[in-house]
Amino acid sequence: MPSDQVEQTKQVKAASDIVAVVGSYLALHAAGKVFKAICPFHNDSRPSLDIDPARQRYKCWSCGAHGDVFAFVMHQEKVGFKEARAILANKVGIKLDEQVSPQDRHRARLLEVMRWAQGKYAYQLLEGDIGEAARKYLGERKLSGKTVRDFGLGFAPIDGDWLARLAASERVPEETLVEVGLTAVRDGNRGQYDRFRDRVMFPIKDVRGQVVGFGGRIMPNSPYASRAPKYYNSAETPLFSKSELLYGxxxxxxxxxxxxxxxxxxxxxxxxxxxxxxxxxxxxxxxxxxxxxxxxxxxxxxxxxxxxxxxxxxxxxxxxxxxxxxxxxxxxxxxxxxxxxxxxxxxxxxxxxxxxxxxxxxxxxxxxxxxxxxxxERNTTPSVETARRILDDVLVIMAAAPPTPNQAAQVKQELIVTRLSHRLGLKQETVWARLGELRKGHEQKERDQRAKERDQRPAPVVRPDTVLPTTERPRGGAKTGPAEAAERQLVELLLADPALVPVAAAQLTPDEVTHSGLRRILAELYAIHAAGAVPDLESLRARLDDRPDLFDAAANRLHPVGQQMQDREQWLQRLLKWFADRKAQDEAKRAKDQLSGASEEQTIELLRRIQKTQPPKRSAG
CATH class of the missing domain: 3.40.1360.10 (Dna Topoisomerase Vi A Subunit; Chain: A, domain 2)
Structure with missing residues (x-):
């Protein structure tokens, strides 16, 4: 986030009294030095939410919700940080000077064309004569006029180039229509044709309510009905990805x-x-x-x-x-x-x-x-073999799941194992042992697949002037504990002392951090510094707009621990040395793994690399 935006964020926060903001959503009553309210974030039956005007913070003593004025608006409005900042800025009359990138401007143009198209489709459904059959169809489905308007439904006429001609008359760029998937170019570059024809149009919106795509339902009596799909969605575009969006x-x-x-x-x-x-x-x-x-x-x-x-x-x-x-x-x-x-x-x-x-x-x-x-259901009194098959049916799913990223997920797995052992009459130790076997089998299959893919690629040629390719560090294994401890301490330090970020950035890349969450935080701190801003919590919040859980961890768990650390510069140097030693050990291991089958020239280079990773020997005496 550029420094001027950071300053604006601080201005918005300073001008937004948390009591006034929360009071605009909830009924407050004074209770000593704080104000109390019914917490909106859980089924609260008594005032559990404290709003502290001195600290400008809120906290629910029942569900644990807490944070500053930005966090409250984000949770209450279900929006990201940037949207919450805009809401608060509007409340206090501060005009934000947003930095708009070329990519953002291009996206805004695409969204504008989608809004234009949705308006044209909606008019045809609600007002146009050719939309009468579509209105009748929706009425037969018992959808009310209010529902149709709330969801922005429309109708695409049967004409093959209705929208393309309308766009040309209103000077909507042809290339933009193609890019958002509304039209396509005919063979031989003979003009454009509409992708949606004779269909009820369902606008597909992102969580902010912006139209990013369409779903079209062919009219039942359409001449295209027998040779076209019943439902047809927008193609993948810069705005629309069907594997990420949720309708409604x-x-x-x-x-x-x-x-x-x-x-x-x-x-x-x-x-x-x-x-x-x-x-x-x-x-x-x-x-x-x-x-x-x-x-x-x-x-x-x-x-x-x-x-x-x-x-x-x-x-x-x-x-x-x-x-x-x-x-x-x-x-x-x-x-x-x-x-x-x-x-x-x-x-x-x-x-x-x-x-x-x-x-x-x-x-x-x-x-x-x-x-x-x-x-x-099929085995009310299952035999030993049936119980084993049922157990495997469930554990295979657990074995194929990604590694548990946090303590809550690990607790969930323990609860699943407990439930399985109870339902099937097995000891928990037996269930854990079988899960371990299946995980090893699944991991071996993945290793075999990766090895097969490597074998199908040309082998790299190792030369004295090349750097050996790195491999991804395993996320599990013996190193997980100390690695995560060191990585966590590094991020704690940098959050507490932003002046140390350039020191770390000069010696350590984010890729050397194995924990995905810590790696993301570190990368964002580096990016903030590279952009010329102070890598503090206010700057970090905007860059973690898509991961409020990570910002919450950074602000409320990592940062407070870092503030308690003494001699931070010396601590940082010890951590950087630890990372350097680990990198050297990994480099040596990779080189040793490549010795088998290496040519004489390659062997010499690999041995030289291994030697460089060894600590210098102390002289005798």
Whole structure:
């Protein structure tokens, strides 16, 4: 963040009294030197939230929510730091002088074209004569006019170049239309044609409510219906990635925060009907399975995710894929099963459908129990061999999951093992041992695959003037403990004393830090310094806008520890020496590993490199 923006951030914070800001959202009452309020971040029954005007901080003594005025607005509005800063700046009348990069300006132009197109589609649906059939179709689906307007639905006429001609008449750049996936160039460069024709248009928005893509549903009586896909989404563009977006999240996030969870369904109309019927905590994927990027978005807003499945959905394979993601995530996963043969939209339009749907969501079963129940349904009194197969079915998912990144995820795995041992009548030691075996097998398969891929590539030629290629350091193993301790201490020091950042940057790269979270913080501190700003917490907050969990750890756990450290310069030098020694040891190991099969010339160079990594011998006496 440039230094002028840092100063503006400090001005906004200084002008935003936390009592006034929180009071604009909640009812406050004085209690001695602080103010109290009902905490909005959990189901609070008594005033648990303290607002301290002296420290300009808030803290809930029940759920643990805490922070400054920026953190409160971020949590309350469910926005990132930049949006929270803009909200506060507007409240106190400070005009922000944002630094806009060429990439940001280009993205803004793309978004403007998407807004333009959405307006044209919406007009055709709501006002145009050719949209009458589409209006009738939506009415048959029981979607109200308010719901259609709230979600911004539209209609793309059947004409092959309707939008392209409209864009030309209004001087919308042709190349921009192609870039956002609304039109394409005909063969032979003979003009453009519309990608969406004779379709009800569902704008797909990001979490800020900006249109980034479209989903089009072919009209049932369209001449294209027999030879075109029923639903057609925008192609991948700089704005649109179907593997990252969740339909309706911009409208569902507040409802999810109130309900304590977000429910994931499959269809656009399922989401719309749920919102129309007073169940706003519902989103949908874009025709893809739930993945880690989806989960990263969901966990910003809720602690729990409910996957909604049809009772006749064959195999529930999506549950296994989701379980693999959630095993190592600090998010609860549950599965809700709809009555057989009904999707949410069909269920909700029934006379008792709304209450039934709410009951389905409320009775969602923990995903692990859901899987175990399904495995045990066919074996009410399982034999030893059946119990072993059931155990392996679950542990294989855990073995394939990414390494647990934090203590909460490790606790989750311990709870899973405890539950498995209880349900299957096995000792916990037995379950842990089998999990270890399966993990080793999974890791070996991955090593074999990497080796196979390396064998298929040309072998590198080692010359005296080349640097040996580095390999990724294992994230587990014996070095994990001391490595993470040293890496944590390094970040603690730099957060507490920003003046030491250039010293560290001159001797250590972020790639040498194995912990992904600490590596990201270190890289951002370096980037802030390189941009000419002071790498302090205020600057770091903006650069970690996409990872509020990391900023919370930096500000409330790492930074306070660093402030307690004495003789920081000497401590930093000891840490840098530790990193240098580790790097030398790794270099020696890599060189030794390459000795086998090396040519005579290569062997000499490798031995020379190994020698350089050895500490100098002390003279006798």
């Amino acid at each position: 999240l911009d409208l569902a996030r507040h409802g999810g925060a109130a309900a304590g969870y977000l429910a994931v369904v499959e269809g656009y109309t399922d989401v719309m009907m749920a919102h129309q019927c007073g169940v706003p905590q519902v989103v949908a994927t874009m025709g893809t399975a739930l993945n880690a990027r989806h989960v990263a978005q969901l966990r910003r807003y809720v602690p729990k995710v409910v996957l909604v499945y049809d009772a006749d959905a064959g195999g529930y394979t999506g549950v296994d894929r989701a379980l693999e993601i959630f095993v190592s995530q600090d998010v609860e996963l549950a599965v809700a099963t709809l009555p057989e043969g009904l999707d949410p939209c069909d269920l909700l339009v029934r006379p008792d459908g709304v209450e039934t749907f709410k009951q389905v969501l409320a009775s969602a079963v923990d995903a692990l129990d859901f899987k175990l129940n399904r495995l045990l």
